[in-house]
Amino acid sequence: MKKKILALVLIVALVASLAIALTACEPTGDKNTLIFGPEDADITFGLICLHDENSTYDKNFIDAARAVAESEQVRVIVRTNVPEDASCYEAAADLADQGCDIVFADSFGHEDHVIRAAKEFPNVQFAHATGTKAHTEGVANYHNAFASIYEGRYLAGIVAGYKLAEMYGNGDGAAVSAANAKIGYVGAFPYAEVVSGYTSFFLGVRSIVPNATMTVRYTSSWYDPEAEENTAKMLIESDGCKLISQHADSMGAPDACKAAAGIPNVTYNISTKDSCGDSYLVGSKINWAVYYAYIINCVRNNAEIAADWTGTLANDAVQLLEFGNTVSEAAKAAVEEAKAALKAGTLEVFDLDTFTITIDKTNSDPTKWKNGNALVEGMAADAKTGSGKLVSYMADVHTDAAFTGDTQVVHDGYFAESEYRSAPYFDLRIDGITEK
């Protein structure tokens, strides 16, 4: 027994001496920390992420923060894996305790918890991506921000359309058969941000391939690599989709496309050109550095911060990612042309002439109505069903629990997405897209 105790003591002593020896090493700097920028910066910027850098969505926010720490010379502290509950409030308050001048949260479900922290720390500016409540909440130090990413997705859709035309129509989009014009989309949740994204992507494809149809399948999670990969496989194998895009945050869908040879993939947030090779086509992302720089400079100059800020193609907040190896020059030229037209306002993504919708309000339960807040051409206001060109849509711009349509968002021949609020509100299900 004595010997055993002696052995134990010796082991502990050995490990402890090792500990002291290693502690003596000086820290080797910030190479892989989640704290960026100069220590003595005048502004400290706190970033709250739902997941970590394994999620393409969060990586996009973290990369932008790293860039801004350098370009704007601010201190950035990143908190990763913060769930959408009181932990988010605690993380926001903890960042404020640490002296952050700005606290920014990146996930939709963080919003209420950030507002709670904003009320408690009136001298700290709180901002939130994809949120909807800042313009109605009346909390002076709470702000929303998003970008017209539907423009980026539309451009990516054009590239996808050209690809289908090359693969199945000898370069002519109109020659692609209906069976080959099927695209698949892996979505996280069936709400406006996702619906707006896939519809704009689809309209981009259809501007080149008129026959295009799309199947959308949901994973009910923002980050679930396995589910995303399986959903993409199902779209390819069971639904016969020839091209996949996604709005979910892991590498699941890109990996599935890589494995299924001949299925191009259009990404969101990050380019997978290095890891997925030729299956990577193009992608789009929101360049958050633009907003970060905006809010940092507002705080620095004591200027007022917009309650609701929308980034666009024009101010570089919406970006198309690098082109994949197989993208043709014709496709690149078409993208440039469309980009210029979008910037000039001569082209609208949700042009009412480019899509039709079907309205079905026959169910006694209004929550089961399809496109219930919309009206189509020639439809009486009290009609239960209708189909055709959209003429009116009352969107829930001022968020309420019952999700009531409160603002007319159709004017001048197009659906005015992100005009009345930065976060998307296009949640119409248009003809040609099937949700499964």
Added chain:
Amino acid sequence: MKLNAKSGREPLFHITKRTDVPKWLAWTIRVGAVVVALLIGAIVTGGLTGGSGFGLFFKDLFLGVFGTPRRILNFFQNTAMMLIIALALAPAFKMKFWNIGAEGQVLMGGLGCVVCIQYLGGKIPEGALIFIMFLVSMAFGVGWTVIPAIFKAQWNTNETLFTLMMNYIAMQLVAVCIYIWVPSGSAVLGVLPYGHFPQIGGYNYILNIILVTVIMAVLFVYFRFSKHGYELTVVGESVNTAKYVGINVKRVIIRTMILSGVLCGFAGLLLVAGTNYTLATDSVQGRGFTAILVAWLGKFNPFLMGGTSLLYVFIDQGSTQTATDLGLGGYYADIITGIFFFLVIACEFFINYKIKFRSFRKKQGDVLPETPVENTEKSAEEVTA
């Protein structure tokens, strides 16, 4: 001792139960295991960061837990939430009813609260609402524990699988309810405006911490001094003994699981009304499973479980801070808590059992080598030869 039939030799090693470990030594070993776990954690951190993380690990661990008053409060709040679920599991585990469904049972308690808030919030006074939430959350929690208990008592079904599966049903139920309540399709319920516990002294969570402390003490008395507590221990030790002395085993099983359910439902109430003010399918954050280890390591003694909860939350919260400061990603905290559990559980094994290796010196009888560990390699060689 059974000899190997072929070779006629003793087996390479065998395990015997120890009865002779004095309390002070057992506790020294336990404390030692925690210290070693921390050191290994620091070495892992150092390895991941090229040496610099070793010292920072200890610094961040402490700063993450005690760095600011808010972190200290969070430390006690997280401990309280872990402890209440461990306390909920303890009666069943003492009875050797392997309930691994606390995740779902707590979630159901939370769902009960949210149902009340959704349909009664704003229509009745806040105090009455919280009282109804209190009752409904417990009813939901009991519902989720008593179903497997009845099946176990009546038909002797396997409670481990049963309670595990009930977790997934609970999560899907919550998902369906949220889908119904949130018409936008975002699956985010958001902060509910009603049914919040009052703050005490301007702080959140104080009420949670007080309530859990009281329940810890009450449960200690229940186990130690009540007839119920004695009966469930007897059922756990031997069902036949319990039957022989006239204990109604079925009744004890169901009664104890009702108690478990009440506590799980109560944990759900604390989670919704005292912490998050909202609910999601992952609201319990895996605590229902971690609490099993916490309860076990606390030997189902409520006060010891308080200690193991504190220790676990200390390491978890501290290593989360380390992950942030050193950029070590989401799984880092899981690795550190994993190391902690591994060593602490392993040390329990060595406190309770002794590994005896075969004696190689030709001695009379069954004399052990004085330093058995040194012989391991040699004996392994012999076996291969």
